[in-house]
Structures are given as C-alpha cells and as structure tokens.
Amino acid sequence: MAAMQAGATIDVQIHLRKIPLLSELTDEEMVKVRADIRVRHYAKRDVVLQKGATGDSLLFLVQGQLQVVDITEDGRAIGLRMLAPGDFFGEIAVINGTMRSASVVATTPVLVALLPRATALHLFSHSPSVANQMLRFLAAKVQRDSEFRALLSIHNTAKRIYSFLELVKEQKDDEEVVENLPTHQDIANMINTSRETVTRTLLSLTQQGIIKKGTHRLIIVDPDALQKLAQS
C-alpha cells in the first residue's frame, strides 16, 4: 500500500449503530447520516483538530486513541483527556459556530468519522435521543468544570492533588480507578503546582497503601482514606 496522506478520506464501512450518540436514530435519520459522514485515517502524532480552526464538523473516534491537548496562555501544553472508540468530540465549536477551543492529537493510528455541521445541528435539535445524550454530556461537563474550579481554589497543594484524584476517579468493576492518568507534568500544569510536588505526593500515597499503580491506570486501594485526606 502506498504511504497514506495525513487525514486522507478512505472508503470504509463503519458500524454507525455502535456509536452511542447515533445508536437510537430512526432509520430515516440513519440514511441521511450515512450519506453525509466521511471517514479519515490519521497516523500516530497527527493533529486531528487544531485549536483555533473553524468548527465545520462533529467528529467520532472509530478506532485508535486520541488525546485532547490545550495550550495555556504562557505556552505550556496540557494533556486534558483521552478519547476512546465510540466517543464524539468537537461539539462545542459545532453548536456555537466558534473556533476549536483545544487541539486533538492521535496517540495511535486512528480512524475518525466526520459529520458535517448542518447535519449534526439538525440531529441535535430534532432527534430526542441525540438531544438528550448531548444535553447530559454538556451538563456533566459544566458540573465537572465547576468542581474543578472549586478544586483550584484550595490553597493547600497536597489537598488539591487528593481532590484531583477524587474528581477523576471512576468506578470500574469492584474498584475505584483513574484510567489513563495524565503525566505528573500534565497534572501539575492542570492544578497549578510543580511536577516534583505531584510525584512526591503520589509516592507518599503509595507508601501509605492508599493508591497503587496498575497497567495504564491508578488503583485507589483505600477510597475512604483518600476521601478523608481530601476533606480534612
């Protein structure tokens, strides 16, 4: 096969019903989406979305892994969150007609599906299941942002790190875990502290048996102890 161009459109059938946002569309809506959607391939480290570009489509990650990256006023790059297959992204610029507010970079080779803005906007307001999922998604984001703002107002640095773990942890099977923990430097940038402080605090939590490192995840071994530390 010839070398693939960055962001080349490719002809591939994808299972649209496997994408949660589109899973409950009517057959009629699905026909329209299938006609309008385009699939693109990107290589590892390609920039899929560029901060500041126009928001001309809603995107879905079909295969591979992406990272949302923000660049702060003083030029530090912050890895904000990882995207997994089935996730959508780029919805804010689509809804508000504004510029992309963060960049998205491929951390593996990826397949991405692009739905033109007009089709996406029509679904947002006319498909009850899409409207419902999108509102829940945005409302959860607003809530998370407000919790994050509360976190940033904590003066004590160690407590800020405990609260950060509390905020990003999820329940998986029988465990509380943090999937795809950002690098210590990324955490430091996100919550206004130094990499050294993050490393030191996480090491101390590990030594106290409160957290432990798993494969691509952090396991919170003693959730009660962590909560107590965050609230003390």
Add this chain to the structure above:
Amino acid sequence: MAAMQAGATIDVQIHLRKIPLLSELTDEEMVKVRADIRVRHYAKRDVVLQKGATGDSLLFLVQGQLQVVDITEDGRAIGLRMLAPGDFFGEIAVINGTMRSASVVATTPVLVALLPRATALHLFSHSPSVANQMLRFLAAKVQRDSEFRALLSIHNTAKRIYSFLELVKEQKDDEEVVENLPTHQDIANMINTSRETVTRTLLSLTQQGIIKKGTHRLIIVDPDALQKLAQS
C-alpha cells in the same frame, strides 16, 4: 396584605411567551407548560435555591434580581453572576438528576416560576427550539469555563485581572462594558488573589484612563490598551 411566607406559591398570570426559552413553543406544548408551572414570591435575601438540594424543577426569574452564589471548600462565599428577568436557572441538576451545585439568593423581592423536572426534560428533548437554545447555552458555558481555567493558569496576578475583565466584558451599544461588576472581594476569590490587589489594579487602570466607573457598570474606555495589557 398579610406578611407573605418565604417562597409562597401565588396565583398570578405570567406572560410565558416573554421568557426566551419558551417563546417558540407550539400551542400544544404551551398548554402543558401553563398547566404545570407554579409561581412563587420571595423576599429580598431569601434563598431561592440551596446548594446540595435536589433538582426537582427548572426555574425562571420573572421579576426582580437574583444572584448565583457558590461556597468554596474553605467556606468563602463567591458571588458568581446575576440573573435578570427572563433568565432560566437550575438546569444542570434537572438534566443530570444531581444536587444543586450553587445557591441562588434574592437581591430584591422576586417572582420565580417553577417547571417540574419531568415537563422540563420532555421539552429539552422534544421541542427543537428549546433543545437548540439549551445546547447553545450549555456550550457557551463550557467554553467560558475553559477560558476561565486558562485564565487561572496565568501566574502574573495583574495579567489575571486584565484577562478577567476581557472575559466578562460585553458589547453594549457603542461601548464595551462589564455589567454588574462583582465586588472586589468576589473577584479576588474567583481568581485567587487578594481584595487589595484587585482594588489597586483597577485603580491603576482608572488612572491610566483605560477603564471608568459607570452606574452599576464598568466602562472600558480604551479596549485596545486593555487587550494589549492582557496579552503582553
């Protein structure tokens, strides 16, 4: 008239079509809303929404003025924003079925209309005009939050204050203004600095002829100079 009870339900006709979120409802949707909506009166300083309470209704401010107030982890009260007649509030807890994330306090006597959660949720996903407005509102909120987070990561305090003014300013007629500027203490709490620093920085901007105080508003006399300071 006898003394009115706090939050007493009163029998009053309100112009529902004057509320922007409801202005484009179908006649059928309007009949349902009119049947379900309740109007309450609150006196100045009454708490209309309590942080941590359940989100059992979507609220509209019909008359008077309200302030959204957050209490930080370490107990400081932050006046977040003012609400004006026609505004809705309490939508996040309604959408996500979570607790109220901030309190809302009456700064004048007010009339508030309450729409039960089930009716509100139905409108959110089945009325295209409501879905559309609600998505735009939440997307703008997410974008503002992300700009605010970028602002908090600025190390230089004066630059943080300049950027804060840039973020909250609006275009009104021919002027750039900040309506209902929060108190210096509230600004200080929001952007992690001291009241003294806010007062000193605003005074210096005034002396340089970049801003001036109007009635209930701050006027940005020299927007270019402010922008330059924020980006320098």
